């Protein structure tokens with residue numbers, strides 16, 4: 001709690017500042033005040049929590065899960081040898097130069113308004129940092145530790161499971177902490193660009209109605225989900241990687 | 248036990264040979280120190296023995312057999328402890344046995360014996376970061392012993408320790424060696440350490456290494472620190488230092 005005190009103070013100050021400015025401007029369709037947003041959240045609670053949020057979470061979770069599998073898979077494959085790395089790396093980079101927002105409507109054409117067009121956008125945004133971070137983790141294995149294992153008669157499989165995997169584990173957690181907010185953003189963007197439900201879609205609809213607080217309410221909800229998830233992962237990380245302080 | 252036969256070796260990319268037709272023999276149960284200036288190739292000798300490097304020509308034999316045909320004949324203890332930070336001390340010392348696919352019960356039993364022997368039983372569930380330098384070195388030695396190999400290659404295991412810890416670990420190591428009857432090759436650049444520990448001393452003088460100059464230490468075991476002050480021992484010590492001093496580039 002004490003550790004979080006500066007953050008709490010700063011956040012409160014910012015919220016107060018926001019409240020004051022919003023009340024000064026007094027135009028809720030441009031800048032709704034935090035209290036207006038909270039009121040809106042409460043007013044729309046059933047729709048937001050029971051209809052829109054499950055839709056967005058579905059996309060996020062599926063997208064994140066596929067991104068993790070894909071990201072780790074690519075990292076492990078690239079770690080197998082420089083030839084594979086040289087072949088894959090440019091393609092992975094190229095995938096990040098795609099302007100996702102521009103191409104997303106195309107996905108809607110391909111998959112319709114099904115969940116998969118949105119999942120695809122999410123994956124495109126999320127898998128990259130996982131791949132790169134986990135790959136760095138695998139590469140950060142100390143050569144001397146690997147050689148020691150070889151002198152014990154270890155093969156490739158032993159080296160991977162007993163050395164590379166544990167070395168990469170802290171990196172994996174960093175990757176997940178990055179990936180969670182990205183996957184939520186990805187899902188929300190996808191919903192903005194074309195969907196019939198979800199928090200992103202809902203926010204867009206409120207925009208069309210010039211309901212400022214209605215635009216912000218789902219976004220606040222998304223941030224809250226992201227922060228809670230990252231905190232949970234952080235907690236798990238601390239439990240699982242007690243030895244991290246060493247490095 | 249161990250024999251080098253006309254071993255020639257160079258690291259790829261270096262035009263100067265590290266070793267040129269080097270031959271030497273190590274008998275069963277010996278404790279031999281290898282001394283030489285920094286960079287003269289001491290660690291390289293170990294890398295050739297444990298198979299991390301292959302000689303360009305010549306042979307390395309263990310018990311008369313080419314090492315390329317053998318497994319688990321030597322155990323290497325690196326200068327840094329290289330304990331895995333994510334494993335407890337017990338799991339760390341089990342590592343070589345895990346690689347050899349030993350059964351769980353055998354591992355647990357041998358780990359327990361070994362931990363008690365090196366005085367780390369209370370620390371079995373601690374992580375390396377919780378141990379002092381001397382404890383880590385003992386854990387690393389325990390792990391080396393648990394490879395089950397008869398030939399131990401110890402590469403400057405005590406050089407990073409403070410002098411008091413170093414002295415007690417040296418005495419401890421001699422005890423361990425006598426108890427386990429292993430053959431030990433011990434790299435060091437500390438002449439006094441070599442004299443206190445070993446039966447024989449190999450000196451590397453030049454690069455490429457073409458031969459080891461061999462010296463017998465005129466002391467029997469058990470030894471005490473007092474023995475190091477004996478006239479014949481100090482004489483050898485002075486001579487060794489003089490031999491090595493010419494090789495140090497300032």
Ligand SMILES: Nc1ncnc2c1ncn2[C@@H]1O[C@H](COP(=O)(O)OP(=O)(O)OP(=O)(O)O)[C@@H](O)[C@H]1O
Pocket residue numbers: 258259261265283284285286287288289290291292436
């Ligand atoms: N993997 C390698 N590739 C190329 N050159 C190497 C390699 N390892 C060591 N060398 C070189 O070979 C020489 C001998 O190295 P080695 O580690 O055997 O020396 P050493 O006697 O153990 O030295 P120190 O006392 O510093 O540990 C050094 O000059 C080093 O630069």
Ligand SMILES: [Mg+2]
Pocket residue numbers: 289290291402
């Ligand atoms: Mg060395």
